[in-house]
Amino acid sequence: MSFRRFLIKRTAIAAVLTLVAVSVIFATLRLLPSDPFSGLVASGALTPEQVAELRAMYGLDEPIWVQYLKYIKNLFTFQFGVSLTQQRPVSAIIGPALMNTLVLLLPALITTAVISSIAGMYAGWNRGSWFEQAGIITTTFFRATPIFVTGILMLIIFSYGLGWLPAFGMRNPTASPKGYLQTYLSVDFLKHYLLPFTATVLFYSGDFLMLARNSVVERKGSEFLMLHRAKGLSEMEQLARAGRNSLLPLVTYFALRTGMLFQGVITLEVVFAWPGIGRALIQAILNQDYPTVQAAVFIMALAVIVMNLTADIAYAKLDPTVTAGDV
Template sequence: MMSFRRFLLKRIAISIVLTLVSVSVIFLVLRLLPGDPFSSLIASGGLSLEQVEELRAQYGLDEPIHVQYVKYLQSLLTLQFGYSLAQTRPVTEILFPRLLNTLILLVPALVTTAVVSSLLGMYAGWNRGSLFEKWSIVTTTFFRSTPVFITGIFFLMIFAYWLGWFPSFGMRSAIANPEGPVEKYVSMDFAEHYFLPFITATLYYSGDFLLLARNSVVERSGSEFLELHRAKGLSDMEQLARAGRNSMLPLVTYFALRMGMLFQGVITLEVVFAWPGIGRALVQAINQKDYPTIQAAVFIMAVAVIAMNLFADVLYAKLDPTVSAGEGEM
């Protein structure tokens, strides 16, 4: 018990340090870039130098960098991200709805992939050398190795532009006017916009789960406990079920890790399909040098990734106590 507590405290401390490093790097990078959000206003003649200096003072950009950094950390700790420089409204009003849109797209895609690809991978591993195994490995490896934006553009060209079966961008039609949060995400119009990005994300994630499940079953197919089940006269499907159950540890822990990498590829996916998520909001904020929005978006993504990796470490240590015991002895 003591070794697990020590393991947990160590992982929490590492997660806090990683979060601090991530948010500090983005703060410094933004300040080291030439110009600021208001420099273009002078060049275009939209505002005078005095007016721009007033704006810089209003948003605290005229203060020493260490003062800005302290205020920046305070805003992150209190989740008070301030106002967008480009849209002049609270950053939370911009990002939180976008974050929900991203999660609605990616979480179902990841869960669907984890379940379906794991089952297919187990079946492929049990039928080693079959045509199904060969084609499943080739197909999933192809989509996993192909950049997600290439797959997205390919699907748009075929199903949106050539065949016209699905809309080419956005989360709903311009004429759609949902009356509430349920109608916003539960309608045929939303489903039509949702299908292509959902399939693209699902195929992108599928290779890892299928290969991991397939390899786990292959490793266990010749084990002694399965030989015992064969001797008892169990059918192939019953043996596969038991082999699959013993393969769940790496699959469960990898699923938690994959949740931590949920935002991997989300920016290009949302840009290709013009999906109004947090990744696309980050791209727009970078183009506008909108410091508060960029900082908040990176903070949210970093916390999500680090928290889910922490969860994966803890889950693995719970499922396999030798992990925490081994670190406790170090």
């Protein structure tokens, strides 16, 4: 199979998966026993006539299939509508929240990938050493511990116990930064940032370390390294060549993990009260804010699907045998 056909096939699969994901979101919300306005009548806040007007305003009185078609059209054109509870554009809610999530996750993932991969390659090259054993035990422990548990323990120790770092939020409540530099590069932000950043790095370090270690172990006895050894290359030069040949699984896994990070971000943002997309999703679910829930889940699902597609493409580019064997 040519790379072009491979790309078309994988893109088509990604498009179908996206459609299935957003359809499940729509069906799940519509199957709930009540809508966002039902409680307003019971509490006496609004009359049935006023609620009927609100339902008509948001199109909730239309047939399900009409709502679905409008929903699909709006999502894929990134027109998320207006929040039912905050009465402002959903994009104004989701946009800053997504930015805050990316600022938290991407630097943490890049740091984890670089440091843990290098450590894993060194551990694999020195099998049986104290460094390998310590690295495996430490990273396995943090990988086996749920990320919210690690976060809570860090809060107990460094915020409540020692009082070194703030416990919640992204900045001091009285701060009013202007522009991205003041928002994301101030000392106040970095103090709030350190704990969730560290919790993320610790949780995902085991994945990259073990993947890099296993890749180097597999290649250590390979013929091409024996040839380099016979040429008189030093241990570090041999390790560098083994590590270069281990990059394929690391690159593809990095793409996959970037998308999957959104699955774990919800609990992390709740623990640290981080104003990201995961926390915005939880608040929208509690308020039965359909437009915000739909937009947040759509963005998170799209990130997973797009990064899976990116991993497929990267793997196919780095290893031509993938497309040759794909039927």
